[in-house]
Amino acid sequence: MDSQNIRETVRQIFTEYLQLHGHRKTPERYAILDAIYSYDSHFDMETLYTRMADEKKFRVSRATLYNTILLLLDAHLVVKHQFGSSTQYERCYLSHTHHHKICTQCGKVEEVQDDALRELIEQSKLKQFVLSHYSLYLYGLCAKCNRANKRKLKDNIKKKEK
Amino acid sequence: MDSQNIRETVRQIFTEYLQLHGHRKTPERYAILDAIYSYDSHFDMETLYTRMADEKKFRVSRATLYNTILLLLDAHLVVKHQFGSSTQYERCYLSHTHHHKICTQCGKVEEVQDDALRELIEQSKLKQFVLSHYSLYLYGLCAKCNRANKRKLKDNIKKKEK
DNA sequence: GTCAGTGCAAACTTTTTGCAACTAC
DNA sequence: GTAGTTGCAAAAAGTTTGCACTGAC
Numbered sequence: 369m370d371s372q373n374i375r376e377t378v379r380q381i382f383t384e385y386l387q388l389h390g391h392r393k394t395p396e397r398y399a400i401l402d403a404i405y406s407y408d409s410h411f412d413m414e415t416l417y418t419r420m421a422d423e424k425k426f427r428v429s430r431a432t433l434y435n436t437i438l439l440l441l442d443a444h445l446v447v448k449h450q451f452g453s454s455t456q457y458e459r460c461y462l463s464h465t466h467h468h469k470i471c472t473q474c475g476k477v478e479e480v481q482d483d484a485l486r487e488l489i490e491q492s493k494l495k496q497f498v499l500s501h502y503s504l505y506l507y508g509l510c511a512k513c514n515r516a517n518k519r520k521l522k523d524n525i526k527k528k529e530k
Numbered sequence: 531m532d533s534q535n536i537r538e539t540v541r542q543i544f545t546e547y548l549q550l551h552g553h554r555k556t557p558e559r560y561a562i563l564d565a566i567y568s569y570d571s572h573f574d575m576e577t578l579y580t581r582m583a584d585e586k587k588f589r590v591s592r593a594t595l596y597n598t599i600l601l602l603l604d605a606h607l608v609v610k611h612q613f614g615s616s617t618q619y620e621r622c623y624l625s626h627t628h629h630h631k632i633c634t635q636c637g638k639v640e641e642v643q644d645d646a647l648r649e650l651i652e653q654s655k656l657k658q659f660v661l662s663h664y665s666l667y668l669y670g671l672c673a674k675c676n677r678a679n680k681r682k683l684k685d686n687i688k689k690k691e692k
Numbered sequence: 693g694t695c696a697g698t699g700c701a702a703a704c705t706t707t708t709t710g711c712a713a714c715t716a717c
Numbered sequence: 718g719t720a721g722t723t724g725c726a727a728a729a730a731g732t733t734t735g736c737a738c739t740g741a742c
Contacts, residue, residue: 392716392721413706429724434707441634450612453732455706469659472603485654489666492647496673497631497640503667504651511658554696554741575731591699596732615707617731 369462375405378445378461385443399426400436404446410456410477413437447501451477460501465490467504473513480506531624537567540607540623547605561588562598566608572618572639575599609663613639622663627652629666635675642668 369377382401386393403420404411411419413433421427428436437457440446447460451470456477467480489502509517531539544563548555565582566573573581575595583589590598599619602608609622613632618639629642651664671679 390721394716394722396723427724430706431708431725432723435722469656472662480656482654485650488647488650489668492644492668494631494642494668494670497668497670498676499668499670500634501669503669504664505667506651506654506656506659506661506664508656508659508661508663514660552696556697556741558698589699592731593700593733594698597697 371406374462375402378405378459381461382440382443382445385439385445389442391439396426396428396432397436397439399424400428400433401440401445404440404457404459405461407459410449410458412454412456416457444500447503449503451475451505465501467506469506469508469510471510471513472507473509473517476510478510533568536624537564540567540621543623544602544605544607547601547607553601558588558590558594559598559601561586562590562595563602563607566602566619566621567623569621572611572620574616574618578619606662609665611665613637613667627663629668631668631670631672633672633675634669635671635679638672640672 378401379398382397383393385391386397399420400416403416403424403426406424407419413430417428417430417433437446437448441448445459445461447458449456449458449468451468452472452475454475464481465486467482467485469478469480470476485504489504490499540563541560544559545555547553548559561582562578565578565586565588568586569581575592579590579592579595599608599610603610607621607623609620611618611620611630613630614634614637616637626643626645627648629644629647631640631642632638647666651666652661
């Protein structure tokens with residue numbers, strides 16, 4: 369499915385969701401959905417806010433953004449992530465669930481694709497619980513920070529020996 | 531290992547960590563570590579702050595709490611979770627890594643133990659990355675909210691048909 | 693004695709809320 | 718017409734920071 373097609377499909381899904389839940393179909397809501405589905409990757413509220421004003425020429429208030437994101441989360445069209453200290457969102461319709469490697473030192477986030485693991489998690493039987501989605505965050509050190517730390521540690525030990 | 535023994539062991543680990551990194555061994559730091567290891571479950575900063583003052587009779591400032599938690603995270607004696615919108619911490623020395631079921635509606639968090647899945651995640655080969663720990667958050671509806679939603683949905687469809 | 697660490701309050705960031713104006717229905 | 722939504726600004730919640738003081742080394 370191409371990008372244009374996806375955007376039309378998610379609009380339909382959103383419309384159904386809004387109808388079913390008795391919410392109004394406002395232009396703001398569709399503009400926000402459309403903006404989100406025009407990005408490929410993660411974004412935070414500030415980015416969405418400024419990008420919508422700059423690129424999409426559609427200014428909505430922050431309050432409306434937060435409001436609409438709540439609906440989109442509930443409609444399973446967007447997922448929320450909280451890596452480290454920053455809250456990020458991501459579109460999720462027709463995008464493969466992936467995992468995230470987060471460097472605990474520099475904060476860099478990378479996506480990891482592991483279909484075998486994905487299936488195992490999705491098939492894990494949970495008592496008294498209806499799984500809708502999940503997040504797997506793998507914390508550790510990226511190659512760069514790992515090297516830097518090893519150097520630092522060596523220096524400290526040397527200092528101590530003096 | 532009994533609870534008293536664990537507390538002594540983590541003190542030692544923390545002492546080594548502080549020495550290695552050239553930090554001072556202040557009474558506040560040990561009091562915070564001890565408080566954290568006297569709880570079995572998750573806690574947030576506010577809870578830790580008030581509990582330390584009330585139960586432990588040891589008042590530390592919020593600044594020092596945040597400060598010390600950073601060290602404990604780095605020393606792998608505490609893990610940080612960000613479910614939904616609340617940030618929670620949890621001791622992690624000698625406690626089995628577990629997964630979390632989070633109800634997207636009422637926010638209830640439950641621990642899930644699945645050793646097979648745990649091992650698979652821990653053994654997943656990651657290129658250019660040194661895994662230290664991970665978090666698996668399973669989002670969905672708890673039995674209670676699921677029932678409530680089904681009722682609500684039925685009502686909305688009925689309304690629509692009128 | 694020195695400087696890392698602490699407490700305090702102010703600042704800052706992110707998210708929520710109250711209310712008047714607006715508009716989808 | 719009217720109730721759900723929006724925008725704005727103020728408030729709240731959570732975390733960080735600057736600075737004077739303290740105490741671990």
